[in-house]
Amino acid sequence: xxxxxxxxxxxxxxxxxxxxxxxxxxxxxxxxxxxxxxxxxxxxxxxxxxxxxxxxxxxxxxxxxxxxxxxxxxxxxxxxxxxxxxxxxxxxxxxxxxxxxxxxxxxxxxxxxxxxxxxxxxxxxxxxxxxxxxxxxxxxxxxxxxxxxxxxxxxxxxxxxxxxxxxxxxxxxxxxxxxxxxxxxxxxxxxxxxxxxxxxxxxxxxxxxxxxxx
Amino acid sequence: xxxxxxxxxxxxxxxxxxxxxxxxxxxxxxxxxxxxxxxxxxxxxxxxxxxxxxxxxxxxxxxxxxxxxxxxxxxxxxxxxxxxxxxxxxxxxxxxxxxxxxxxxxxxxxxxxxxxxxxxxxxxxxxxxxxxxxxxxxxxxxxxxxxxxxxxxxxxxxxxxxxxxxxxxxxxxxxxxxxxxxxxxxxxxxxxxxxxxxxxxxxxxxxxxxxxxxxxxxxxxxxxxxxxxxxxxxxxxxxxxxxxxxxxxxxxxxxxxxxxxxxxxxxxxxxxxxxxxxxxxxxxxxxxxxxxxxxxxxxxxxxxxxxxxxxxxxxxxxxxxxxxxxxxxxxxxxxxxxxxxxxxxxxxxxxxxxxxxxxxxxxxxxxxxxxxxxxxxxxxxxxxxxxxxxxxxxxxxxxxxxxxxxxxxxxxxxxxxxxxxxxxxxxxxxxxxxxxxxxxxxxxxxxxxxxxxxxxxxxxxxxxxxxxx
Numbered sequence: 001x002x003x004x005x006x007x008x009x010x011x012x013x014x015x016x017x018x019x020x021x022x023x024x025x026x027x028x029x030x031x032x033x034x035x036x037x038x039x040x041x042x043x044x045x046x047x048x049x050x051x052x053x054x055x056x057x058x059x060x061x062x063x064x065x066x067x068x069x070x071x072x073x074x075x076x077x078x079x080x081x082x083x084x085x086x087x088x089x090x091x092x093x094x095x096x097x098x099x100x101x102x103x104x105x106x107x108x109x110x111x112x113x114x115x116x117x118x119x120x121x122x123x124x125x126x127x128x129x130x131x132x133x134x135x136x137x138x139x140x141x142x143x144x145x146x147x148x149x150x151x152x153x154x155x156x157x158x159x160x161x162x163x164x165x166x167x168x169x170x171x172x173x174x175x176x177x178x179x180x181x182x183x184x185x186x187x188x189x190x191x192x193x194x195x196x197x198x199x200x201x202x203x204x205x206x207x208x209x210x211x212x213x214x
Numbered sequence: 215x216x217x218x219x220x221x222x223x224x225x226x227x228x229x230x231x232x233x234x235x236x237x238x239x240x241x242x243x244x245x246x247x248x249x250x251x252x253x254x255x256x257x258x259x260x261x262x263x264x265x266x267x268x269x270x271x272x273x274x275x276x277x278x279x280x281x282x283x284x285x286x287x288x289x290x291x292x293x294x295x296x297x298x299x300x301x302x303x304x305x306x307x308x309x310x311x312x313x314x315x316x317x318x319x320x321x322x323x324x325x326x327x328x329x330x331x332x333x334x335x336x337x338x339x340x341x342x343x344x345x346x347x348x349x350x351x352x353x354x355x356x357x358x359x360x361x362x363x364x365x366x367x368x369x370x371x372x373x374x375x376x377x378x379x380x381x382x383x384x385x386x387x388x389x390x391x392x393x394x395x396x397x398x399x400x401x402x403x404x405x406x407x408x409x410x411x412x413x414x415x416x417x418x419x420x421x422x423x424x425x426x427x428x429x430x431x432x433x434x435x436x437x438x439x440x441x442x443x444x445x446x447x448x449x450x451x452x453x454x455x456x457x458x459x460x461x462x463x464x465x466x467x468x469x470x471x472x473x474x475x476x477x478x479x480x481x482x483x484x485x486x487x488x489x490x491x492x493x494x495x496x497x498x499x500x501x502x503x504x505x506x507x508x509x510x511x512x513x514x515x516x517x518x519x520x521x522x523x524x525x526x527x528x529x530x531x532x533x534x535x536x537x538x539x540x541x542x543x544x545x546x547x548x549x550x551x552x553x554x555x556x557x558x559x560x561x562x563x564x565x566x567x568x569x570x571x572x573x574x575x576x577x578x579x580x581x582x583x584x585x586x587x588x589x590x591x592x593x594x595x596x597x598x599x600x601x602x603x604x605x606x607x608x609x610x611x612x613x614x615x616x617x618x619x620x621x622x623x624x625x626x627x628x629x630x631x632x633x634x635x636x637x638x639x640x641x642x643x644x645x646x647x648x649x650x651x652x653x654x655x656x657x658x659x660x661x662x663x664x665x666x667x668x669x670x671x672x673x674x675x676x677x678x679x680x681x682x683x
Contacts, residue, residue, distance in 0.1 A: 021646075024649070029630070077440055080407065081342065165234020165235060178360075182370060188230045189370055196240065200470075203242060208267060
């Protein structure tokens with residue numbers, strides 16, 4: 001069950017690298033390494049901290065104006081490669097609940113909805129313009145995402161549409177558990193299985209381990 | 215309305231249309247690696263039953279040790295993850311290919327080897343390289359860990375219907391060029407985001423003439439194109455591969471199944487959203503120079519110069535690749551000194567891969583200062599390699615001969631101990647050369663099994679075609 005998403009406001013960090021893999025967003029490391037010092041430290045850990053655990057000052061999220069970012073303005077194919085959903089939970093642990101990009105990895109996209117993170121896909125020119133707004137001026141301006149109105153607003157007042165399938169939007173707005181959502185289709189699932197097993201019985205007549213059936 | 219192969223299989227499995235291009239899709243087979251055994255506790259805590267135990271399969275692969283040397287108890291490869299999965303399998307009554315059985319191996323290898331993955335079916339697994347088994351003519355997809363519970367409880371997945379893309383590989387590959395080379399060559403041309411959001415069908419003369427095991431390698435790396443699915447129209451090679459496998463239909467069922475499966479082709483006039491043709495006849499053995507699988511060049515090529523790239527983001531990405539691998543623009547990649555060779559992973563550790571690598575290593579020794587590991591894909595492959603005398607060739611060449619698991623690909627093997635040390639440079643037959651994939655601060659060059667074997671002998675990145683006798 002994720003926190004419902006209705007309105008998000010705050011600074012946006014521009015990070016336009018393309019093809020950023022999920023295990024760069026959230027590094028895999030052994031449990032023996034212990035917990036992170038602060039919640040959200042796992043986000044881009046390998047890029048934000050050096051080998052001794054000290055912050056790398058140049059990295060975008062370590063710069064004072066972006067430390068409290070709520071939005072990430074990202075490059076194409078953000079969150080590609082591995083299926084690890086920790087990439088999404090790392091973003092939300094840091095406080096980023098909205099990723100704006102020309103495209104994101106498919107699995108990453110689906111994972112966002114499970115953890116109350118809003119992916120906004122916009123044409124590349126719009127993403128560049130948002131990144132420009134995020135980097136200009138002395139301090140970081142306020143961006144906002146209003147999911148009830150389906151609008152993303154930049155500090156300049158310029159607005160961009162948020163376009164999501166209705167059931168995904170509802171899922172975010174209400175913070176719905178996906179299993180509960182699907183259970184509404186329990187009857188359809190049972191009917192589907194009966195029909196499929198009648199049509200192609202050889203695909204569904206599988207032996208279970210003999211001694212282990214409870 | 216003419217349909218692509220993917221659309222035919224998709225349409226067969228849609229339980230409900232969710233709107234906005236999304237559908238609830240039935241999962242015919244669900245494969246779960248032991249590293250996620252805790253998801254069964256989550257299922258229990260939600261008070262939900264396992265909906266279809268007969269369609270659920272546990273596999274021990276991500277955390278299991280590949281080499282005895284590192285073990286505290288050298289006769290036991292089990293650990294908390296495998297024991298956890300075993301307990302779940304006993305409680306719920308599903309098959310678990312555990313380290314103490316004869317059939318353990320890497321999920322995508324086991325799914326094919328056991329006849330779990332079949333033409334025309336859907337298969338889901340938390341591991342992103344599940345696209346491997348699409349080579350048999352089904353569709354398969356991956357998801358994040360919490361989706362496991364969703365599938366356990368509902369036997370469905372919520373999926374966005376992808377765009378369709380056909381990648382036709384035409385022409386006959388040159389001698390010494392393997393399916394892995396064609397795969398890297400293809401990714402180099404289509405790009406790491408070239409298949410983003412697409413269901414890719416691999417087609418063309420070079421795919422039709424490719425042995426089944428090579429097709430697994432090709433489909434394995436479809437995710438490195440950004441693709442959500444990969445498939446190949448099932449043909450005699452697929453049927454021959456599957457016949458008699460444990461969970462494949464048997465007897466009269468088999469006849470009914472292949473009659474249906476023969477229909478599984480894209481209609482001649484079906485439209486693909488993207489249609490790409492690549493001539494592979496000029497492809498040489500490939501090796502990567504950067505930190506994306508698209509950063510591939512022929513072994514006799516030179517490292518590209520970011521200054522020649524007009525796009526600023528691409529230029530920066532290329533520079534980041536060079537910064538990580540320590541190579542210079544214009545430098546020949548051949549001759550780069552290496553520390554480690556890893557032959558394994560769901561990309562390249564089937565029997566044909568081991569045969570090809572062993573053929574290079576026969577009568578040769580690994581170079582001084584280089585460590586080599588061979589980790590076969592399953593216990594069955596391992597046993598066959600021993601029977602064929604391949605294991606002996608590897609050990610006589612100075613390689614370590616391991617037990618099946620993800621091991622040095624992903625770096626989680628045996629409690630995160632099976633990984634490269636910082637600064638080490640490896641030639642590996644795996645699928646990802648992302649920074650730290652094989653251990654923090656390590657450098658990975660992707661290549662085929664024979665190229666990896668050649669590098670081990672030379673102690674440097676080498677052209678297997680020019681390795682002296």
